[in-house]
Amino acid sequence: MSFDSFSTPDPHPDWHDLLTGYALGNLSSEEAATLEALLAQRPELKADLLAYQETLAMVPYALEPQPLPPGLEQTLITAATQSPQASPKPSTLRPLGSSPRPLRKPWYGAAMTAAALVIALIGTDNYQLRQQQLTLQADMERTQAEIQTLQETLLAKETLLAEVAAKPQFEEVVDILRQPNALVYSLQGTGDALTSSGSLLTLPNHSEVQLVSHNLPVLPDGQVYRLWSVATEASSPMFCGQFNNTEAGNVQWTVPDALCNATPVQVIITVDAVVDPPVPKGPAVLESSI
Amino acid sequence: MGPIDSWDDTALVSVSSDADLLASLRAGQVEALRTLYQRYGRLVYTLSRRILHSDEEAEEITQDVFLTLWKKDAYKAERGSLSRYLVVLARSRSIDKLRSQVAHRQRLHKWHLMMADHPSTPLDIATLGERGERTRQALKTLSDKERQVIHIAYYEGLSQSEIAQRLGIPVGTVKSRSRQALRKLRQTLETRL
Structure with missing residues (x-):
């Protein structure tokens, strides 16, 4: 167009x-x-x-095109043949034109046989070793990524525990955090509330959510905070209840729709007038990153 | 010493369309992956290297991007070109990696030291190669400030407020300037088609 x-x-x-x-x-x-x-x-x-x-x-x-590393193409192709999509049992395949194991010379002396054996082992097993190494490396990278995700979740929970230890309703928060499937959304201040931050805690299939906040002011009468859940990057924000904050920065409320707790990509908190209709309108004060 | 000229290694190898190659790829033909790598590998590698300033990490990202294409049937043609899919994936993974490196700002910027000598031939210069020249010309039509904000946003993965802080301008200006720049880029690139 x-x-x-x-x-x-x-x-x-x-x-x-x-x-x-x-x-x-x-x-x-x-x-x-x-x-x-x-x-x-x-x-x-x-x-x-x-x-x-x-x-x-x-x-x-x-950008100025850069030459590709010389071995990368073959490394990629080898790794691809190891993946689930590849033809079966690539480890049993031998590269075309590769030599049979050079162990067929009985007229060599004992020393020569030993030397040949060493060379043979190094030479012929190298291909399989490389493939095994690639598979192990891929497994290790996947595991490391999982560990990193778990560590981040743990860190978020530990940080939150430290924050709420001195606050009312501390036990409710800890109870949620003890659940293995607890979801914690880290919220950052936005717009006029750049210094605010918070954590939103939910449990799948539970209708109550907890907000633990820092520097989020208590609103005057007539105004409320509203929580919006964004299910996918293309979805409209869904109204997920309203609340006012407390001096302690710890508040709990019940969400109006079970979908609010279905692992949204983003949660947003806005400031609205109590009398406003429940449509996304007021300025955002806290947002989770997508 | 000079960089190579073309993004495309497949001028002599294949004239198959991306769609044909993807169909073969989904049928498990690893040679289709090889051809797509020869077509877009250099773009993915160069972009990752620009963001990460590291040969080794760019190599990892490149392998990761193409293995993802191979293993996961995630690319959907109706959502845009394969080229964009690969660029977006490479950029996103590179920036994730960059952000995960706490000390990345202290790293040596080796970009200009790593230019490798590589002979180019007229056959290297194919359709994909022309995109480079066209995009370079289009970027030249932007003002210095517009180009700067696009480069920082694109290659450094900074947030709007971080860009604003770096450049000493309001966040609103970062947004309006980058949006205006993208609008001009589109206009220029489409006029040159």
């Missing part, structure tokens, strides 16, 4: 701004909600969104 081909009136004065912001990953939550509504109304704009994403993906083409 040509950039100059748009003859229809602009559906939103800032729509290029929203589309480019989405491609760059720098939309605010309000802008994301506006864009989502806009795309629902004008689905043909998804082609423009794709065009901006493709444009951004062209940026690295401007």
